[in-house]
Amino acid sequence: MDFKLSEELEMWRRTVREFTEKEVAPHDAEMDRANDLPWDIIQKMSANGFFGIPYPEEYGGAGMGSLAAVITIEELARGSASVALTLDAHWLAVDPIFLFGTEEQKKKYLPDLVGGKKLAAFALTEPVAGSDAAGIISTAVRDGDYWVLNGTKAFITNGGAAEIYVIAVKTDKTKGARGISTFIVEKGTPGFSIGKKEDKMGCRGSVTTELVLDNCRVPAANLLGKEGEGFKVAMTTLDFGRICVGAMGVGGATAAMEAAGRYANQRQAFGGPLSKLQAIQFKMADMATGIEAARLLAYRAAWLRDQGQRYSKEAAMAKVFGAEVAMAACKEGIQIFGGYGYTRDCPVERYLRDAKLLEIGEGTSEVMRMIIGGATLKELA
Numbered sequence: 020m021d022f023k024l025s026e027e028l029e030m031w032r033r034t035v036r037e038f039t040e041k042e043v044a045p046h047d048a049e050m051d052r053a054n055d056l057p058w059d060i061i062q063k064m065s066a067n068g069f070f071g072i073p074y075p076e077e078y079g080g081a082g083m084g085s086l087a088a089v090i091t092i093e094e095l096a097r098g099s100a101s102v103a104l105t106l107d108a109h110w111l112a113v114d115p116i117f118l119f120g121t122e123e124q125k126k127k128y129l130p131d132l133v134g135g136k137k138l139a140a141f142a143l144t145e146p147v148a149g150s151d152a153a154g155i156i157s158t159a160v161r162d163g164d165y166w167v168l169n170g171t172k173a174f175i176t177n178g179g180a181a182e183i184y185v186i187a188v189k190t191d192k193t194k195g196a197r198g199i200s201t202f203i204v205e206k207g208t209p210g211f212s213i214g215k216k217e218d219k220m221g222c223r224g225s226v227t228t229e230l231v232l233d234n235c236r237v238p239a240a241n242l243l244g245k246e247g248e249g250f251k252v253a254m255t256t257l258d259f260g261r262i263c264v265g266a267m268g269v270g271g272a273t274a275a276m277e278a279a280g281r282y283a284n285q286r287q288a289f290g291g292p293l294s295k296l297q298a299i300q301f302k303m304a305d306m307a308t309g310i311e312a313a314r315l316l317a318y319r320a321a322w323l324r325d326q327g328q329r330y331s332k333e334a335a336m337a338k339v340f341g342a343e344v345a346m347a348a349c350k351e352g353i354q355i356f357g358g359y360g361y362t363r364d365c366p367v368e369r370y371l372r373d374a375k376l377l378e379i380g381e382g383t384s385e386v387m388r389m390i391i392g393g394a395t396l397k398e399l400a
């Protein structure tokens with residue numbers, strides 16, 4: 020077993036770290052206030068090839084694999100959860116096109132998405148169904164060479180900002196999960212519009228909106244995967260996204276630990292720095308240990324994916340643990356800051372609001388435990 024990253028991955032980590040420290044982190048507080056997508060940063064990420072990291076060179080990517088993608092998300096999240104989330108959500112739509120698309124669909128859509136010229140979004144959740152994804156009620160009905168989509172999607176990251184949407188709807192209402200199909204929908208398609216923009220608690224530099232499908236006519240050629248295969252497309256997509264969410268947890272927790280640690284080293288109490296107090300050292304110990312463990316879980320899940328092995332359970336483990344490590348690090352980080360930690364001037368207050376999303380989006384912590392528990396019991400049966 021070799022825990023050392025390749026020189027190529029270490030170099031890429033340094034590149035993303037330098038980019039994040041210079042171009043991303045200094046603007047995170049402003050993004051939080053503005054509650055809008057930082058297009059200038061997105062464009063710089065695109066120019067630096069961030070969008071194509073995991074995808075093959077034939078579609079304009081860097082062909083560096085999932086581990087490199089996870090490192091990218093981790094490093095970006097250390098500077099801004101919002102920016103990391105924007106890229107993660109983009110990949111949630113690119114991945115199903117890459118894995119399930121026809122060669123024509125890949126040639127048509129991937130170069131712009133992988134090259135970062137267009138942003139993408141993945142839409143599964145509806146006002147009536149999130150965790151119970153098979154319970155979605157939006158529909159698509161075949162009409163000659165088109166499918167006609169109707170319904171509303173809720174909480175869609177990159178909504179409005181994205182040009183390309185991968186949308187899951189029911190093509191057979193009688194079949195539950197097996198009645199779901201996914202479609203590629205281009206912004207500007209008649210009948211497709213952007214609904215309410217959410218005023219979120221955190222990750223406010225990432226946009227989240229409703230999508231409205233009102234007799235939206237989508238060419239039959241835009242069916243992604245087979246008819247009735249949409250649930251599998253969505254779950255496969257989320258497996259990769261969940262590793263990225265785990266990596267967001269690692270990045271967010273690291274940011275909280277570093278801020279709290281620096282403060283503890285300089286804040287004086289009882290005749291010395293806070294960092295001399297064992298109670299503070301124990302908090303730092305738990306943060307540092309949690310971060311290492313969460314990182315290993317995320318990297319292993321990414322490695323399994325790169326080896327072509329199954330990784331649904333490991334992705335769920337990486338997500339639930341990374342999310343909880345981030346929440347704990349932010350909560351204890353605020354405690355180390357004392358009263359200042361409870362003000363908007365303290366960055367960890369923002370990190371805590373950002374981290375809470377990680378326990379909800381792309382499958383809640385309860386759903387992750389259902390996946391892990393189910394898989395574990397099956398292995399023992």
Ligand SMILES: Cc1cc2nc3c(=O)[nH]c(=O)nc-3n(C[C@H](O)[C@H](O)[C@H](O)COP(=O)(O)OP(=O)(O)OC[C@H]3O[C@@H](n4cnc5c(N)ncnc54)[C@H](O)[C@@H]3O)c2cc1C
Pocket residue numbers: 108140141142143144147148149150151173174175176177219222227376379380381382383384385386
């Ligand atoms: C900022 C943000 C961005 C998002 N981005 C996207 C996106 O890009 N695309 C997309 O499709 N969706 C997106 N989502 C939606 C997200 O995936 C859902 O919110 C999430 O899956 C939970 O679904 P829900 O909100 O309907 O909650 P519900 O499913 O109603 O769950 C409510 C609570 O009940 C619990 N619960 C539900 N069922 C069970 C069960 N069987 N056992 C135990 N507990 C259970 C849940 O864990 C949760 O705590 C986003 C959400 C947010 C907040």
